[in-house]
Amino acid sequence: MPFKIYGFPPSTCTRRVALVCKELNVPYELIPVNIPKGEHKAPEYLKRQPFGVVPAIDDDGFTMFESRPVARYLVAKYGKGSTLVPDPKDIIATAKFEQAVSVENNHFDEPAGELFLQLVIKPMRGLPKDEERVKALLATLNSKLDVYEMVLAKQPYLGGDILTLADLFHLPWLYGLTEKAKLDLVTSRPNVARWYQEISSRPAWQAVKDGA
Amino acid sequence: MAILKLYGGKQASCTRRVATVLHELNVPFELIEVDVMNGAHKKPEYLKFQPFGQIPYIDDDGFILYETRAICRYIAAKYPKSGLIPTEPKANALFEQAASVELTNFDPSASKAGLQLWIKKMGYTYPTDDKVIADHLETLEKKLDAYEAILSKQRYVAGETITLADIFHLRYGVYVTYDGSESDNIMNRASRPNVARWYNELVSRPSWLAYLDGVKTTTAY
Numbered sequence: 001m002p003f004k005i006y007g008f009p010p011s012t013c014t015r016r017v018a019l020v021c022k023e024l025n026v027p028y029e030l031i032p033v034n035i036p037k038g039e040h041k042a043p044e045y046l047k048r049q050p051f052g053v054v055p056a057i058d059d060d061g062f063t064m065f066e067s068r069p070v071a072r073y074l075v076a077k078y079g080k081g082s083t084l085v086p087d088p089k090d091i092i093a094t095a096k097f098e099q100a101v102s103v104e105n106n107h108f109d110e111p112a113g114e115l116f117l118q119l120v121i122k123p124m125r126g127l128p129k130d131e132e133r134v135k136a137l138l139a140t141l142n143s144k145l146d147v148y149e150m151v152l153a154k155q156p157y158l159g160g161d162i163l164t165l166a167d168l169f170h171l172p173w174l175y176g177l178t179e180k181a182k183l184d185l186v187t188s189r190p191n192v193a194r195w196y197q198e199i200s201s202r203p204a205w206q207a208v209k210d211g212a
Numbered sequence: 213m214a215i216l217k218l219y220g221g222k223q224a225s226c227t228r229r230v231a232t233v234l235h236e237l238n239v240p241f242e243l244i245e246v247d248v249m250n251g252a253h254k255k256p257e258y259l260k261f262q263p264f265g266q267i268p269y270i271d272d273d274g275f276i277l278y279e280t281r282a283i284c285r286y287i288a289a290k291y292p293k294s295g296l297i298p299t300e301p302k303a304n305a306l307f308e309q310a311a312s313v314e315l316t317n318f319d320p321s322a323s324k325a326g327l328q329l330w331i332k333k334m335g336y337t338y339p340t341d342d343k344v345i346a347d348h349l350e351t352l353e354k355k356l357d358a359y360e361a362i363l364s365k366q367r368y369v370a371g372e373t374i375t376l377a378d379i380f381h382l383r384y385g386v387y388v389t390y391d392g393s394e395s396d397n398i399m400n401r402a403s404r405p406n407v408a409r410w411y412n413e414l415v416s417r418p419s420w421l422a423y424l425d426g427v428k429t430t431t432a433y
Contacts, residue, residue, distance in 0.1 A: 050358040051317050062302060066316065069308030076301055088289065088299075095277050095286035102279035105315055107264060147263045 007055030018212035022204035100166035220268030326387030
């Protein structure tokens with residue numbers, strides 16, 4: 001029975017799950033949840049995902065939601081030999097991985113997402129940008145990426161020497177901000193640029209970057 | 213083996229999160245206070261260890277780690293029998309789901325409203341904005357309706373046993389109750405009896421009660 005993703009092809013979080021499926025060669029069936037029509041708030045969908053956002057998954061009857069935990073589950077179940085998540089027996093490598101995952105979540109995700117909303121989504125919907133908010137978000141993201149630049153000068157990936165989910169989790173927003181919003185947040189920082197170039201050119205990301 | 217050093221603030225929310233988990237697992241630790249009021253956390257000597265200039269971080273016999281949830285996971289990983297991070301694959305996936313829900317659905321609004329409510333309660337002169345508080349609490353109300361649906365079917369956020377995912381909600385979960393009375397606040401509403409049940413159980417845990425007056429060095433349990 002194929003892995004089912006209930007999602008919306010362009011959605012950031014749906015693409016994040018599809019990316020990891022591709023990385024692990026896990027075939028999936030995308031069951032569309034029509035966001036513009038509000039299907040993600042319909043009672044049948046809320047039974048799958050009580051917070052009313054995409055995606056949710058069904059793996060032969062096992063259901064869950066939240067894209068990053070789904071990614072971890074995919075690696076645990078289908079990623080034999082995969083180093084996308086360190087071996088839990090290696091407590092230090094795991095701790096550094098968790099630190100990097102937490103950094104993506106706490107320092108990067110919110111400002112990156114909101115900036116994308118302001119610079120790309122709002123104009124698409126004919127809504128005006130909030131210039132003050134854009135300035136503040138750029139200032140925040142720039143200060144965070146200055147830290148990334150420093151960290152990535154000393155190690156190839158955010159969790160250490162090996163590529164992990166912590167790096168891949170950044171792709172949807174980084175792609176959007178760099179290649180859709182055309183910002184130089186990444187390109188102006190040599191180590192961040194090197195890291196982004198490497199992770200974004202992976203075939204798995206290329207396959208889903210414009211739609212899961 | 214040197215005692216685990218926790219660099220943070222006595223009253224700081226994230227320092228308290230780590231201390232709660234250390235206490236849950238009876239891990240001795242030394243609190244080393246960082247002079248945040250005078251910007252110690254932004255100085256080069258500090259940024260060497262925590263490049264984002266925030267508290268806390270830990271030094272566990274030379275191993276440096278920051279980000280509180282990563283620290284809590286690291287400590288729990290050293291004590292797998294505690295069950296605070298389940299290892300069975302499906303239980304682990306549901307734990308990760310719950311931990312992610314805390315991060316994406318609870319923390320953003322709870323921390324923003326909670327921090328301001330705490331500042332007001334303590335009477336600090338730092339500026340607060342009642343509209344910002346109200347907006348975030350409104351968002352949180354809707355999120356907690358979803359929590360009510362989840363907690364009506366199971367005892368804790370990840371299933372039938374307590375995990376780190378539950379403990380992560382403390383502190384900001386407490387702060388947001390400052391808007392309202394003890395018997396009627398956002399975590400204690402008649403309309404959400406399961407959230408109330410879960411919340412009240414969490415705040416009665418000894419690991420939470422131990423640092424009501426502030427985090428302190430704890431060498432014996």
